[in-house]
Amino acid sequence: MPEVSRFFGIVIRMYFDDHNPPHFHAFYGESEAQFGIEPIGLLCGALPNRAISMVLEWAALHQQELTRNWERLHDEQAVQRIAPLQ
Numbered sequence: 001m002p003e004v005s006r007f008f009g010i011v012i013r014m015y016f017d018d019h020n021p022p023h024f025h026a027f028y029g030e031s032e033a034q035f036g037i038e039p040i041g042l043l044c045g046a047l048p049n050r051a052i053s054m055v056l057e058w059a060a061l062h063q064q065e066l067t068r069n070w071e072r073l074h075d076e077q078a079v080q081r082i083a084p085l086q
Contacts (some may be wrong), residue, residue: 004069006028007058007084010051014073022070026055039064058085
């Protein structure tokens with residue numbers, strides 16, 4: 001599963017040929033959650049509240065890049081790294 005970004009101990013990944021709706025996976029320690037891209041929001045899983053807030057903020061800043069990466073993965077192309085939350 002390609003890593004898209006990493007910030008404050010949170011790792012963002014996307015799977016090749018993953019199911020709809022377009023989404024990404026966020027990992028923090030032993031926790032994992034899936035977040036939708038359009039609209040941005042928590043789909044399932046659990047992270048600490050602060051981590052969820054940071055992931056949502058980051059996703060809002062990079063929604064177009066996330067959408068392009070989703071399309072790239074479904075065209076069997078490599079993802080492009082996305083800048084971390086600063």
